[in-house]
Amino acid sequence: MSLPTEIITMRLTRGVLLFLLSLIGPASGAVAQQQPPPTRAIVRVTGELYRAQNNNHYTVFLVTSEGIIMSDPINRDFSRWLKAELASRFKVPVRYVLYTHRDWDHASGGIVFADTAQFVGHQNMLAPLAPPAGNLALTSDAMKMDANRNGLVERGEAADAVAERFALWDHNRDNVVSGAELARGSLSDVHPPTTTFTDRHTVTLGGKRVTMTHLGVAHTDDSSVLHFPDERAVFSADILQVRRLPGSLAPTVGSWIDALEIVNALDFEHALTGHALAGTKKDAADLLRYMQDISTGVAAGIGAGRSVAEVQKTLTLDAYKGFERWDTNREAHIAAVYAMLKGAPR
Numbered sequence: 001m002s003l004p005t006e007i008i009t010m011r012l013t014r015g016v017l018l019f020l021l022s023l024i025g026p027a028s029g030a031v032a033q034q035q036p037p038p039t040r041a042i043v044r045v046t047g048e049l050y051r052a053q054n055n056n057h058y059t060v061f062l063v064t065s066e067g068i069i070m071s072d073p074i075n076r077d078f079s080r081w082l083k084a085e086l087a088s089r090f091k092v093p094v095r096y097v098l099y100t101h102r103d104w105d106h107a108s109g110g111i112v113f114a115d116t117a118q119f120v121g122h123q124n125m126l127a128p129l130a131p132p133a134g135n136l137a138l139t140s141d142a143m144k145m146d147a148n149r150n151g152l153v154e155r156g157e158a159a160d161a162v163a164e165r166f167a168l169w170d171h172n173r174d175n176v177v178s179g180a181e182l183a184r185g186s187l188s189d190v191h192p193p194t195t196t197f198t199d200r201h202t203v204t205l206g207g208k209r210v211t212m213t214h215l216g217v218a219h220t221d222d223s224s225v226l227h228f229p230d231e232r233a234v235f236s237a238d239i240l241q242v243r244r245l246p247g248s249l250a251p252t253v254g255s256w257i258d259a260l261e262i263v264n265a266l267d268f269e270h271a272l273t274g275h276a277l278a279g280t281k282k283d284a285a286d287l288l289r290y291m292q293d294i295s296t297g298v299a300a301g302i303g304a305g306r307s308v309a310e311v312q313k314t315l316t317l318d319a320y321k322g323f324e325r326w327d328t329n330r331e332a333h334i335a336a337v338y339a340m341l342k343g344a345p346r
């Protein structure tokens with residue numbers, strides 16, 4: 001039996017928000033007050049598979065008779081909200097949190113589910129959760145914050161992203177952020193995976209299956225795609241995008257082609273993403289084709305002796321004109337692929 005698509009949305013009222021901020025305290029409250037209340041929603045994709053939204057971040061969860069398998073926790077506030085929603089709607093606990101990758105804006109907040117869940121991530125996720133060894137100098141951007149020139153960023157000196165989430169950068173909680181802590185990233189609220197894998201890992205619960213497959217080194221070196229074979233769905237954050245170009249093609253366009261070939265080799269209909277739109281298998285194929293088109297297009301331009309500016313002018317990739325960020329990211333992608341191909345040994 002299939003039920004109609006259910007949508008639940010909740011917006012914090014201003015009164016509730018101000019009350020919550022008063023509990024957090026004036027310093028962080030002053031920053032958070034400038035943010036509008038989060039847009040949150042739960043939408044059924046198919047069967048017992050749902051997509052949950054926190055502003056422009058998304059996760060998915062699969063409900064079984066023995067508990068829930070979910071993906072990225074996104075952050076602590078969202079996870080608390082989601083946990084309450086799941087408890088009231090499904091009456092079964094979260095048994096698994098499956099990470100797509102370690103980035104703070106997807107992987108934070110899992111501690112909320114640690115009372116009932118196991119955490120699974122690629123093994124490359126573990127080591128980067130601690131700062132690199134040794135004393136790293138501040139980057140030039142961080143040096144601008146370091147008013148007293150002691151090589152550290154004190155809480156009072158912090159600006160922008162470091163100020164916004166100071167506690168997430170401050171790994172050893174000594175109220176200063178070092179060069180090594182900055183190099184690690186704002187990962188302090190990422191609950192480490194309790195189970196790791198190298199190539200592929202399957203979780204089974206209540207007669208349902210989810211398979212995680214490592215995607216290589218595109219975006220980060222610990223990214224996995226989640227495959228829900230019975231639901232014919234995949235979920236990937238930051239690599240799979242629907243009618244939207246990635247931020248960067250780091251480390252190489254070849255790594256993106258490899259990753260998207262792995263995704264496209266899976267059997268699915270629903271292409272679920274960590275940001276923006278969800279789509280279909282055709283959308284996953286379109287993004288792979290973008291990577292192939294930009295790669296062959298830039299190589300042809302180099303072969304014809306064109307400058308990067310000339311390639312940016314002629315390689316318009318019009319087939320992707322309707323994609324989000326085509327106007328802002330296409331030229332940077334061409335420049336990155338051009339530099340990579342030029343630098344490659346021949």
Ligand SMILES: [Zn+2]
Pocket residue numbers: 103105106237238274275
């Ligand atoms: Zn992301």
